[in-house]
Amino acid sequence: MTLEILKKGTSENFLLKQIIRKNFTSKYKDSILGVLWSFFNPLITMALLTAIFSTVFARSIENFPVYFLTGRIVIDFFNSGTKIAMTSFKRNRSILNKIYVPRYIFALGGICSEFINFLMSVIVLIAIMIVTRAPFYPMALLSVIPVFILFLLIVGVGLILSILCTKFSDIEYLYRIFTSLLIYACAIFYPITMVPQPIRGYMELNPVYGIIAQFREFVMFGRFPSMKLMLTTFLFSLALFVIGIIVYSKYKNRITLEL
Amino acid sequence: MSEEENNNKIKTQIIPAIHNTVSFRTFLKTEDNKPIAGEKVKYIFYRTNGEKFAEYNPTSDENGMTHITLNINSDVYIEVIYKGNSQYEKRELLTYKTKPSQEEIDKKNNHSYKEKVKSDKLKEKERQKIENIQKYNEHQKDLEKTQDDNVAIELKNVTLSFKVGKDKIDNIKEYVIRTIKRNKEKKTIFKATDDVSLKIYKGEKVGLIGFNGAGKSTLLKIISGVYTPDEGDVIINGNIAPLLSLGAGFDKNYSGRENIFLNGAILGYNEEFLKAKYDEILEFSELGEFIDLPVKNYSSGMLSKLGFSIATIVEPDILILDEVLGVGDVNFRKKSRKKLNSLIESNITVLLVSHSIKEIRSICEKAIWIDKGKVREIGEVNQVCDNYLEAAKNASKDETKKIKPKRF
Numbered sequence: 093m094t095l096e097i098l099k100k101g102t103s104e105n106f107l108l109k110q111i112i113r114k115n116f117t118s119k120y121k122d123s124i125l126g127v128l129w130s131f132f133n134p135l136i137t138m139a140l141l142t143a144i145f146s147t148v149f150a151r152s153i154e155n156f157p158v159y160f161l162t163g164r165i166v167i168d169f170f171n172s173g174t175k176i177a178m179t180s181f182k183r184n185r186s187i188l189n190k191i192y193v194p195r196y197i198f199a200l201g202g203i204c205s206e207f208i209n210f211l212m213s214v215i216v217l218i219a220i221m222i223v224t225r226a227p228f229y230p231m232a233l234l235s236v237i238p239v240f241i242l243f244l245l246i247v248g249v250g251l252i253l254s255i256l257c258t259k260f261s262d263i264e265y266l267y268r269i270f271t272s273l274l275i276y277a278c279a280i281f282y283p284i285t286m287v288p289q290p291i292r293g294y295m296e297l298n299p300v301y302g303i304i305a306q307f308r309e310f311v312m313f314g315r316f317p318s319m320k321l322m323l324t325t326f327l328f329s330l331a332l333f334v335i336g337i338i339v340y341s342k343y344k345n346r347i348t349l350e351l
Numbered sequence: 352m353s354e355e356e357n358n359n360k361i362k363t364q365i366i367p368a369i370h371n372t373v374s375f376r377t378f379l380k381t382e383d384n385k386p387i388a389g390e391k392v393k394y395i396f397y398r399t400n401g402e403k404f405a406e407y408n409p410t411s412d413e414n415g416m417t418h419i420t421l422n423i424n425s426d427v428y429i430e431v432i433y434k435g436n437s438q439y440e441k442r443e444l445l446t447y448k449t450k451p452s453q454e455e456i457d458k459k460n461n462h463s464y465k466e467k468v469k470s471d472k473l474k475e476k477e478r479q480k481i482e483n484i485q486k487y488n489e490h491q492k493d494l495e496k497t498q499d500d501n502v503a504i505e506l507k508n509v510t511l512s513f514k515v516g517k518d519k520i521d522n523i524k525e526y527v528i529r530t531i532k533r534n535k536e537k538k539t540i541f542k543a544t545d546d547v548s549l550k551i552y553k554g555e556k557v558g559l560i561g562f563n564g565a566g567k568s569t570l571l572k573i574i575s576g577v578y579t580p581d582e583g584d585v586i587i588n589g590n591i592a593p594l595l596s597l598g599a600g601f602d603k604n605y606s607g608r609e610n611i612f613l614n615g616a617i618l619g620y621n622e623e624f625l626k627a628k629y630d631e632i633l634e635f636s637e638l639g640e641f642i643d644l645p646v647k648n649y650s651s652g653m654l655s656k657l658g659f660s661i662a663t664i665v666e667p668d669i670l671i672l673d674e675v676l677g678v679g680d681v682n683f684r685k686k687s688r689k690k691l692n693s694l695i696e697s698n699i700t701v702l703l704v705s706h707s708i709k710e711i712r713s714i715c716e717k718a719i720w721i722d723k724g725k726v727r728e729i730g731e732v733n734q735v736c737d738n739y740l741e742a743a744k745n746a747s748k749d750e751t752k753k754i755k756p757k758r759f
Contacts, residue, residue: 103621110616114602121604190596192576262522345579
């Protein structure tokens with residue numbers, strides 16, 4: 093449509109910035125510790141789970157706190173990113189219903205603010221690695237690859253959910269159940285080797301697990317993960333990203349009618 | 352006049368004469384009506400704005416009369432002062448209005464004149480109307496000649512329909528069950544905008560009228576891009592400032608300052624522009640030091656003041672208004688109306704939705720009458736408004752017929 097072309101790109105970047113900022117501040121608006129929760133949250137769960145599981149899996153997991161955190165920050169980003177994108181149109185319906193704003197900006201803005209949260213928890217991860225005297229590998233820098241794949245995946249899934257959510261109100265609740273199941277399915281706090289074979293094969297198809305596995309390979313062991321794993325997760329994520337874009341562009345014009 | 356209690360008294364009389372030459376007379380008389388001669392009376396003349404422009408000091412003659420003749424062509428105040436002795440001073444302020452017109456005098460006396468004026472006025476109105484329509488038509492022809500680059504808003508066969516159902520399926524459970532049972536309720540399609548085509552040229556002030564639910568707001572939303580039509584094209588040349596909602600997306604935890612940037616971003620302004628205009632927005636909003644407080648502490652008036660100030664900081668090409676709004680307290684209301692009027696009067700395109708036909712007539716030159724999602728009439732504002740009002744009258748008659756109380 094003509095309107096899309098007429099709106100200038102510079103003001104869109106500015107809007108994106110403003111939305112990210114708003115999401116970020118509103119998340120911690122009523123808490124005393126504020127942004128510090130981004131650090132405390134993973135730390136506390138890590139401490140708890142380390143206390144419970146580190147002895148159980150002592151033989152198969154070398155450095156439990158780091159093992160847990162690497163998985164935890166990835167799945168946290170996935171869950172919170174997709175959730176915030178899912179509800180973005182609904183939450184901003186008062187704006188969308190009155191002014192023309194490119195709608196995807198609200199979804200993207202939400203994901204970006206969760207990405208900042210993710211970066212902050214990376215700081216926690218580094219701190220814990222220092223404390224537990226875990227080795228740092230130069231190869232760890234390549235972990236930007238799985239993070240990039242993760243971003244694609246989140247945008248794709250988030251866009252699909254955001255459109256579904258305008259049509260069906262119970263998607264929100266269903267997805268909440270799904271995400272808590274996903275935590276168990278991604279081998280966050282147990283070794284994947286524990287899972288017997290046919291099931292494990294299916295689990296490895298899960299792109300979120302794939303991303304976590306790659307992330308761990310790069311960060312914890314300084315190794316290049318298997319090409320097969322990287323390719324399947326990448327293609328899977330790319331497919332979801334493309335589907336997300338298609339779904340969004342097909343239904344974006346109906347969003348305001350459904351809200 | 353209560354000069355009776357004094358020894359000396361003034362009787363003033365103003366006798367208007369022909370051709371704006373006015374003579375003023377004052378009679379000085381004692382209580383028992385004997386004239387006082389040889390006394391000075393001071394006349395001071397003021398214009399209505401308070402400016403003093405003449406002063407005379409005539410002396411009374413043997414009849415106690417003082418007299419001046421003056422050429423006056425505007426309304427004046429006259430102060431007449433008589434200083435009798437050290438204890439007594441008489442002042443009187445008079446107003447003189449320029450000669451009432453012959454018509455007005457006639458009007459007072461003659462009843463049939465009233466009728467004549469009435470019919471004259473009607474004729475004049477009719478003539479004016481025809482003239483307006485002619486002028487309008489010529490103007491439109493001119494506009495059409497210069498064509499495309501002159502169009503601000505163009506809708507081509509725009510249709511937008513809503514699906515309306517008694518029970519809308521809005522959850523998956525329902526959707527799945529209904530699909531299995533094959534008992535999806537039939538949706539009725541409601542065309543909120545039905546094959547609307549119209550052209551609005553640059554600089555035109557256009558009023559959108561229609562009954563409630565006729566589709567005016569939907570049309571505005573289509574034009575401002577909130578809704579995308581199912582069919583048809585929307586062509587907009589220039590940037591739009593929709594003054595439909597003030598302060599959309601204000602974050603209540605943000606300070607006024609932060610909200611200026613957030614709301615500005617939503618309205619499509621860029622950062623440099625907002626930084627440059629920040630002081631102007633702050634000044635216009637009259638918020639002063641409140642600007643650094645979170646807006647959750649603001650009164651609703653303050654919120655709308657801020658919203659208005661942000662929304663009107665741009666000089667848009669196309670201004671979209673849903674009712675001409677004045678916000679805030681009396682003073683700000685005046686100020687915001689003034690600002691809006693200056694926006695409207697500048698050379699921009701204005702699209703106004705209002706239920707106040709009076710307002711439409713005074714602001715717009717063109718009107719579009721929307722009825723049941725369709726354009727019923729486009730044309731010169733007074734013509735369309737007259738037809739609309741006529742239809743409204745008939746409609747309400749029909750309505751009231753239906754609801755007449757039944758007798759038991």
